[in-house]
Amino acid sequence: MALTREQMAQRVARELEDGFYVNLGIGIPTLVANYIPEGMDVMLQSENGLLGMGQFPAEDEVDPDMINAGKQTVTARAGAAIFSSAESFAMIRGGHVDLTVLGAFEVDVEGNIASWMIPGKLIKGMGGAMDLVAGADNIIVTMTHASKDGESKLLEQCSLPLTGAGCIKRVLTDLAYLEIDNGAFILKERAPGVSVEEIKEKTAGKLVVPDDVPEMTF
Amino acid sequence: MAGFDKRVYSYEEAMDGIENGMTVLAGGFGLCGIPENLIAEIKRRQVNDLTVVSNNCGVDGFGLGILLEDRQISRIIASYVGENALFERQMLDGEIDVQLTPQGTLAEKMRAGGAGIPAFYTATGYGTPIGEGKEVREFDGRHYILEEAIKGDFAIVKGWKADHFGNVIYRKTAQNFNPLAATAGRITVVEVEEIVEPGELDPAQIHTPGIYVDRIIQGTFEKRIEKRTVRES
Numbered sequence: 001m002a003l004t005r006e007q008m009a010q011r012v013a014r015e016l017e018d019g020f021y022v023n024l025g026i027g028i029p030t031l032v033a034n035y036i037p038e039g040m041d042v043m044l045q046s047e048n049g050l051l052g053m054g055q056f057p058a059e060d061e062v063d064p065d066m067i068n069a070g071k072q073t074v075t076a077r078a079g080a081a082i083f084s085s086a087e088s089f090a091m092i093r094g095g096h097v098d099l100t101v102l103g104a105f106e107v108d109v110e111g112n113i114a115s116w117m118i119p120g121k122l123i124k125g126m127g128g129a130m131d132l133v134a135g136a137d138n139i140i141v142t143m144t145h146a147s148k149d150g151e152s153k154l155l156e157q158c159s160l161p162l163t164g165a166g167c168i169k170r171v172l173t174d175l176a177y178l179e180i181d182n183g184a185f186i187l188k189e190r191a192p193g194v195s196v197e198e199i200k201e202k203t204a205g206k207l208v209v210p211d212d213v214p215e216m217t218f
Numbered sequence: 219m220a221g222f223d224k225r226v227y228s229y230e231e232a233m234d235g236i237e238n239g240m241t242v243l244a245g246g247f248g249l250c251g252i253p254e255n256l257i258a259e260i261k262r263r264q265v266n267d268l269t270v271v272s273n274n275c276g277v278d279g280f281g282l283g284i285l286l287e288d289r290q291i292s293r294i295i296a297s298y299v300g301e302n303a304l305f306e307r308q309m310l311d312g313e314i315d316v317q318l319t320p321q322g323t324l325a326e327k328m329r330a331g332g333a334g335i336p337a338f339y340t341a342t343g344y345g346t347p348i349g350e351g352k353e354v355r356e357f358d359g360r361h362y363i364l365e366e367a368i369k370g371d372f373a374i375v376k377g378w379k380a381d382h383f384g385n386v387i388y389r390k391t392a393q394n395f396n397p398l399a400a401t402a403g404r405i406t407v408v409e410v411e412e413i414v415e416p417g418e419l420d421p422a423q424i425h426t427p428g429i430y431v432d433r434i435i436q437g438t439f440e441k442r443i444e445k446r447t448v449r450e451s
Contacts, residue, residue, distance in 0.1 A: 048247045056449040057449065058449060063390065065378075066390045067247070071301075071445045073447050084325070084396075084425075085273070085324075088322075089325050117347075126318060126348075127297050130346060131320050131321060131322030131323065161346065162347075163346060164345065165344060
């Protein structure tokens with residue numbers, strides 16, 4: 001069975017460490033915040049200028065001056081800091097964020113990522129995604145392994161305009177957890193009940209399959 | 219106005235000197251911390267052919283979105299413009315020139331513009347369409363592209379509190395691009411919720427020192443919320 005969005009978030013959350021500063025993109029990455037392990041303290045960075053994003057506000061706490069990068073109303077947790085956009089991207093670009101999780105349309109065996117633009121369709125902009133992928137060492141991309149039509153999103157070479165070049169080393173899809181190394185995807189884990197064959201079939205880029213590919217457990 | 223007193227008392231006075239074809243830097247992220255009354259004054263004056271530099275372009279009927287209604291903006295430099303149907307139509311019809319810029323690069327372009335730095339190298343955008351045609355240099359084995367600073371004829375800024383001298387404090391995440399825009403305008407206009415006497419603000423808590431600010435005006439704000447999200451109680 002392919003992983004649900006919640007299971008994908010759960011799997012990514014296992015990469016968190018106590019004391020990590022983490023930037024979570026919109027969509028599945030946002031859900032990771034729901035699975036921070038008990039007893040672990042993680043500080044969420046929101047690129048509009050908030051380090052220490054808290055939960056959504058109660059009805060009587062809603063404040064138009066307090067939003068996250070998705071423009072949703074939020075709160076600040078104890079120990080949070082608020083700053084300008086230049087400061088926010090200084091910490092992102094400067095490599096101070098410990099883990100970045102974001103979605104993508106495609107990734108390839110060279111660690112390229114395409115996530116912001118589909119030519120011929122409406123272009124809304126890259127927001128902070130190009131800065132995030134350029135600045136972070138530790139990035140996890142979350143996406144479905146293949147499109148609804150069955151087209152692989154793990155490619156030999158990205159077909160869409162890039163968000164960043166050679167910057168992705170780890171990908172979690174609904175079928176597998178893979179690392180990118182030496183011009184290939186390395187299959188590290190598979191979703192429960194998903195065969196290596198199915199993953200091979202749905203991976204267009206070069207795939208290296210180790211002898212043992214453990215199933216994820218939830 | 220005498221000495222360092224930057225106060226003005228009408229929005230007409232606040233935007234005095236704005237002309238067709240000028241470049242306007244605007245603070246704000248989404249609808250948070252936008253100089254909504256200064257934008258309304260630009261609309262009232264019907265100046266056009268503006269280049270607007272702002273992270274976003276408001277929504278239909280609010281924020282910078284109202285300047286699209288009469289086609290006052292001919293060029294926009296922004297990182298994300300997805301919340302606005304009129305904008306999409308003008309972009310697709312080629313009526314508005316859109317220069318998409320990564321958010322951190324946009325912030326740094328304004329910061330550099332105000333800090334006397336004409337250009338800077340960043341890894342952001344290298345190997346992507348954003349890097350095409352830009353100078354590339356390698357430092358310590360990594361590639362960087364040269365990005366140029368931005369300055370504006372006007373900077374329009376939303377603060378929380380200011381004193382007569384134009385020292386400004388922002389409120390919570392309404393800070394965002396505002397202090398950066400404030401440094402990079404030839405004429406910087408700040409509208410705030412409250413103007414206080416000099417000495418009332420703690421000097422160590424000032425976000426934008428008055429040296430960057432030319433005009434201060436006190437206004438009232440709608441502060442529209444784009445995505446109201448609450449938790450179940």
